């Protein structure tokens with residue numbers, strides 16, 4: 445293997461730049477040429493290729509987002525789109541491709557490999573942390589810290605005004621951000637799509653807390669569980685408490701990546717290059733119990749990443 449390419453795809457995640465830097469520098473260290481593809485699979489189809497060198501990744505490790513940009517591409521979901529992408533890679537003598545993204549990006553990557561024999565390696569990056577076979581995806585830790593930061597700030601005003609705050613966080617299909625941030629932020633209740641909840645019980649808990657003299661309450665809602673605005677309205681109606689709703693939205697994705705996300709981005713990026721050099725394909729890297737692991741992408745895509753119910757229980761107990 446002499447020349448490899450890399451791209452970022454799907455939703456951006458803080459720490460993607462650390463992974464890009466690691467891929468580029470590790471590959472150059474081993475004498476490989478590295479091509480960056482802009483705008484994910486769309487750039488692969490439309491020929492947005494840039495040569496990467498040591499200085500193209502200078503001063504990016506601390507930046508959120510992705511210097512390669514990211515995009516979603518409907519065209520890549522078609523066999524014709526993938527054929528064009530493969531031709532573009534071949535014409536440039538590129539033998540291996542590293543895809544930094546979520547499970548959708550991995551599905552696309554593995555099709556490119558199966559249909560056209562391009563060696564692909566996936567690096568999990570999504571703030572949702574919903575990719576199976578890895579404890580963490582790049583970006584999750586930063587997103588959780590962003591949410592905890594917001595909870596801390598909202599707490600100050602919540603205490604001053606003795607209000608109930610509902611905070612809606614990202615997670616259309618999963619409650620990983622809500623659960624970890626809710627636990628770390630000391631939320632009274634955490635509503636996530638994976639676990640049924642009873643709003644009467646949530647309200648009863650709020651009333652119990654109020655009677656005990658609690659100055660404020662914070663409810664975290666994953667967007668996939670319910671609309672924060674709706675939950676706020678119901679709580680207001682059922683309890684009579686002054687209730688405010690904050691939807692954190694894209695604030696959660698931005699900002700400088702945490703040391704953890706930079707570290708796993710660097711480690712995963714380096715391992716991905718090693719895998720391509722060893723002739724591997726259709727693999728994703730992950731981190732399990734602190735160790736970098738390699739998993740078959742198709743196997744991973746068949747698995748379901750499940751929420752840690754013990755953690756959920758603990759959060760409920762501690763918010764009694």
Ligand code: ADP
Pocket residue numbers: 453454455485515516517518519520521522545546547548549550551552553555570
């Ligand atoms: P993520 O990678 O964050 O899960 P998406 O699900 O939006 O984000 O996927 C990113 C891109 O990956 C899509 O825009 C598309 O180009 C490609 N992709 C997703 N699913 C498939 C699929 N089943 N077949 C081919 N390509 C896909």
